[in-house]
Amino acid sequence: MGMTITEKILAAHAKKAVVKPGDLIMAKTDIVLSNDITGPVAIREFEKFGIEKVYDPAQVAMVPDHFSPAKDIQSAELAKTLRNFAKEQGIHHYFEMGKMGIEHCLLPEQGVVKPGQLIIGADSHTVTYGAMGAFSSGVGSTDIAVAMATGEVWLRVPESIKVVLTGKPAEHVVGKDVILYLIGQIGVDGARYKTLEFVGEGLQYLSMDSRFTICNMAIEAGGKSGIIGIDEQTIAYLKETGNEGYTIYESDADAVYSEVIEIDLGAIKPQIAKPHLPSNTVAVDEIESTKIDQVVIGSCTNGRMEDMHAAADILRGKRVHEDIRLIVIPGTQQIYKECMQNGVFEAIIDAGGVVSTPTCGPCLGGHMGILAKGERALSTTNRNFVGRMGHPESEVYLCNPAVAAASAITGYITSPEEVK
Secondary structure: OEOOHHHHHHHHHOOOOOOOOOOEEEEEOOEEEEEOOHHHHHHHHHHHOOOOOOOOHHHEEEEOOOOOOOOOHHHHHHHHHHHHHHHHHOOOEEOOOOOOEOHHHHHHHOOOOOOOOEEEEOOHHHHHHHHHOOEEEEOOHHHHHHHHHHOEEEEEOOEEEEEEEEOOOOOOOOHHHHHHHHHHHHOOOOOOOEEEEEEOHHHHHOOHHHHHHHHHHHHHHOOOEEEEOOOHHHHHHHHHOOOOOOOOOOOOOOEOOOEEEEEEHHHOOOEEEOOOOOOOEEEHHHOOOOEOOEEEEOHHHHOOHHHHHHHHHHHOOOOOOOOOEEEEOOOEHHHHHHHHHOOHHHHHHHHOOEEOOOOOHHHHOOOOOOEOOOOEEEEOOOOOOOOOOEOOOOEEEEOOHHHHHHHHHHOEOOOHHHHO
């Protein structure tokens, strides 16, 4: 019996010939990640061990992105804790403000994460790196502390669900729509502690930015991870980012899956997730004319260059509705600079939007766009739980960047086709 790509990666890192779903393993980690919220908790636990040094400063990554630039004294203290620890330990992959970005946009761009690796992070959206053929998963801060000390993590080998993508997506249908559609079909616990493995000829039509988005939201379906095998697009991206020295794993033809789901990309329309679950999805044309107050384009889900272009292409030469606050947040400093150079910011600002430095910001109700009571946001972020972006009586709708930009122009949820 063969193994899936996930099982092969975990077997290699546990130094076993074979693993199967349900096995409990101790596996070597390649990257141990934390941020300005979860890192200080991990540091406090690490210090309780009485160990002076992390197991390998080249395999620990720390990114202060959730409340950076610091929004208040408490967030400044959290960032200071991370900064001091990184300096004391000689952490190689520490990204201070001015170099930092949203962690899950930044680490692939900087070549920190690689195919075939086992990556854990004290952030649930660590699953993003599966788009590069890695096993990556979110864990608790205590697990991060142990991994910083030992270079190992305890895991239960997950079952895998094969998601077969066929067909060619229509215009304005991107990775965000694919994953929202899937979550709408299986629910927020449909892949609980399982790997969502995406395969099929439809992948050729999905860019790396779209693939990062798909894997990023595997956790919104309850997934332990999301993963996509290496193909020509992945190889091109790795060359572009100067990423070398990696291992490619592929699923065996006789690998066993707990379930197989087929999705025809050509049948999907741009999706909207209504409050208060990412699974509460409908096609955009089923909910058009829903009035909104704020539009957010960014986050670890949709803060990449393709997302910025999609928004700018819709906004160029038009004006944001007078009742709308449009906030655009590029995922990294590099993306920010490219937006300055290629006219993306000009299109956004001329239309009446505002641009923020890279930060998680409003996605988690942190800063840079908190909602008041009764307000409604349309956002390219990943979660729309009660109170996620501010007041518990506010609402968040999720969508792709083109839908977000089109809706910013009209003042209500709108298909991009309506503003051409």
